[in-house]
Amino acid sequence: TQAVCAVGMFELQIHYFENPLGLLQNGDCCDLQAGGGQRCSARDQCDTFFKACLKEYQARVVPSGPCTFGLGSTGILGGNSQSLRHRGHDGGGRGEDGAIGHIVIPFKYAWPKSFSLVLEALDYDNDTSESGEDGQLIERVLLSSMLNSGVQWQTYRHHGRPLTLDYRLRFRCDSNYYGPFCNKLCRARDDFVGHFICDPNGSKVCMEGWTGPECKEAVCRQGCHQTHGNCTAPGECECHYGWKGPLCDQCVTFPGCVYGSCGEPWQCVCDVNWGGLLCD
Ligand SMILES: [Ca+2]
Ligand SMILES: [Ca+2]
Structure with missing residues (x-):
């Protein structure tokens, strides 16, 4: 069996992005320049995808450096601009994945609430001749924020040049984990x-x-005597030695006691007009 160590998951959903001119961060076209020279081609638009790098809180986010909390990316989400619909507004089943602009980063430690995020919009290029990089930068979002755990999404908007972006974030505890830090099992x-x-x-x-x-x-049968009765399963009432009855509140008389009764176990107190050890 695999050890379950994750306590939650950081989720990011791209809602909407708009890059009307189809530009990269450096001002070049993502792909082809149109014939006239001024505009980027409307036919060969940017092949936009997103990469998220999650790290410990930094007052000033450093875009480089390790993604200490994890990383993930989407598939190619469309051209220069795209509006994405996500099934289930807040439900968000586990079936969703990067294919529709959803990034899930499993988290193994107590959620610290504060975090920093480097979210990059990139243009994918088919020809691998470019370089070792997996895409050319369109826009980089640097965010330091706080996020309470829960199913509610927190929405963010980034107004950049060249790209405007709507996205939302949440941190959900794994099943069996609870509390604001998702560390209560x-x-x-x-x-x-x-x-x-x-x-x-x-x-x-x-x-x-x-x-x-x-x-x-176990909670014993209602009325079961507190000291003379007992139970190991709910609703039962098992009598201690010397006691009897459905509620274990009747004493057991001395064996052979005929016309007698008891106040304590094993007594044989004779009824009126009877006598003897066994009241017979
Ligand atoms: Ca293209
Ligand atoms: Ca491209």
């Missing part, structure tokens, strides 16, 4: 270790019939 179970589910804060909530801090103490 709670795994629902129903066995001898405990009988509980987890609430939205990751606290144990005992299943019906179970109690105690670990939810492994």
Whole structure:
């Protein structure tokens, strides 16, 4: 079995981008220049894709350097401009992937809330002769921000030259992880270790019939005597030695006691007009 170490995932969705002139950051055309020389070709537009580099919070984001928290990229999302629709506004099932402008970066540590992000729009080129780089830079977004964990998206807009961009971010805890930092583990179970589910804060909530801090103490039948009865499964009432009855609140008389009763186990207190050891 694989060790489960991830506590959550950082998610980025590209919503919309617009690069009306089809330019790179350096002012050149992504691809072909149109015949006249002034404009970039409308036919061979930019082949725009995005790369995200997530790192620890930096007051001034350094665009180079390692992506300490992880990295990811989208596929080619279209030409110069594109508006993307994402299935399910807030649901966001796990089926979504980079193909539609969705980047998921699994996160293995407690989510620190503050982070820095280097998000680059790049133009993909078919001819690999260019260089070792995987694309030419169209726009670079440098963001330092705070993000609370949850299913809610936080929306951002970048107004750049040449590209304007709408995107949104969220950080979601993996299943079994809870809390603002996604580092509180709670795994629902129903066995001898405990009988509980987890609430939205990751606290144990005992299943019906179970109690105690670990939810492994059974709740006995209602009315079951606190000291003379006991149970190992919910709703039961098992009597201690010398006690009987559905609620274990009746004492057992001395063996052979005929016309007598008890206040304590093993007594034989004779009824009126009866006598003897066995009241017979
Ligand atoms: Ca192109
Ligand atoms: Ca291209």
